Amino acid sequence: MTRTVAVLMGGWSPEREVSLVSGRACAEGLREGGHRVVEYDVKRDLRALVEFLRPAAGGGPDVVFNALHGRYGEDGCVQGVLEIMAVPYTHSGVLASAIAMDKPMARHVFTSLGLRVASGKVIERRALAAGDPMPRPYVVKPLDQGSSVGVHIVREGDNLAAVELAEAAFGERVLIEQFVPGRELTVAVMGDHAVAVTELRPRTRFYDYEAKYTDGITEHLVPAPVPAEIYDLAKEWALTAHQALGCNGLSRTDLRWDESQPGTSGLVVLELNTQPGMTPLSLAPEQAKWAGISWPDLMTWMVDHARHPS
Numbered sequence: 001m002t003r004t005v006a007v008l009m010g011g012w013s014p015e016r017e018v019s020l021v022s023g024r025a026c027a028e029g030l031r032e033g034g035h036r037v038v039e040y041d042v043k044r045d046l047r048a049l050v051e052f053l054r055p056a057a058g059g060g061p062d063v064v065f066n067a068l069h070g071r072y073g074e075d076g077c078v079q080g081v082l083e084i085m086a087v088p089y090t091h092s093g094v095l096a097s098a099i100a101m102d103k104p105m106a107r108h109v110f111t112s113l114g115l116r117v118a119s120g121k122v123i124e125r126r127a128l129a130a131g132d133p134m135p136r137p138y139v140v141k142p143l144d145q146g147s148s149v150g151v152h153i154v155r156e157g158d159n160l161a162a163v164e165l166a167e168a169a170f171g172e173r174v175l176i177e178q179f180v181p182g183r184e185l186t187v188a189v190m191g192d193h194a195v196a197v198t199e200l201r202p203r204t205r206f207y208d209y210e211a212k213y214t215d216g217i218t219e220h221l222v223p224a225p226v227p228a229e230i231y232d233l234a235k236e237w238a239l240t241a242h243q244a245l246g247c248n249g250l251s252r253t254d255l256r257w258d259e260s261q262p263g264t265s266g267l268v269v270l271e272l273n274t275q276p277g278m279t280p281l282s283l284a285p286e287q288a289k290w291a292g293i294s295w296p297d298l299m300t301w302m303v304d305h306a307r308h309p310s
């Protein structure tokens with residue numbers, strides 16, 4: 001059966017450009033997979049979106065492929081619109097999206113499940129002006145951004161006032177986490193299955209926006225060359241987090257592993273992404289490919305596993 005799939009992309013978050021790249025690539029993969037595809041660049045015009053999804057003249061897409069990132073697209077807001085309009089959509093629903101987008105809230109859920117997180121706390125951004133909230137090195141991040149937008153590592157000698165100023169764009173409160181040295185890992189989950197563990201080796205100082213989206217700056221090693229107990233635990237935690245948050249379809253969980261700590265005690269979960277990057281070169285699709293799932297097949301799998309509002 002040929003379905004009409006509407007790819008929602010763009011939006012107006014700081015991750016707009018990333019979303020447009022994801023969206024176009026997904027649209028292409030969906031067409032290759034035999035779907036009828038309509039691309040839609042989401043603007044802050046709810047009336048237009050509603051008319052697009054359910055035209056007054058009748059019809060409209062059978063399913064939405066959500067390729068949005070960041071606020072409104074990844075945090076449960078657009079999911080709420082799709083629920084109300086009873087349009088099936090890919091990825092997670094309202095609650096899972098909202099929790100995953102809110103890093104402090106997600107940390108509460110992870111710790112309640114027995115997953116380790118970096119020691120951390122939420123503070124008033126202005127408190128940074130009074131000095132270090134914990135011993136350096138530590139990480140300052142916005143409560144609800146992605147793509148490393150607004151993430152700062154504060155090391156010895158760094159200017160804290162500059163960090164405080166840079167965070168001003170993201171609200172009054174920030175999340176502070178102890179810096180976890182060592183290795184960067186990520187795990188994609190598809191349905192009830194953790195696919196693989198990838199190790200990321202950025203050639204810059206940390207895995208920032210540039211390292212994420214500039215070709216060749218970051219090396220992806222899949223399967224990650226880490227001990228079996230770390231590999232298995234990373235997969236187990238990603239699946240546990242996905243299920244506990246009530247995620248749907250595909251998600252991707254980011255972790256760090258401090259290999260100087262004994263056994264698995266250096267493994268921590270950083271966050272779960274309900275709308276991970278979706279170009280053929282992105283991390284989750286790369287793991288799917290490693291598992292034998294082609295780009296068009298992955299697109300079809302996602303549409304087949306769309307969430308159906310009741």
Ligand SMILES: Nc1ncnc2c1ncn2[C@@H]1O[C@H](COP(=O)(O)OP(=O)(O)O)[C@@H](O)[C@H]1O
Binds near residue numbers: 149
């Ligand atoms: N506590 C931490 N210790 C070390 N590195 C961190 C820590 N928190 C974040 N980072 C680095 O910053 C990157 C982005 O942080 P993350 O929490 O995944 O937010 P997002 O990807 O949503 O911007 C991580 O991939 C990691 O490289």
Ligand SMILES: [Mg+2]
Binds near residue numbers: 147148254270271
């Ligand atoms: Mg991340």
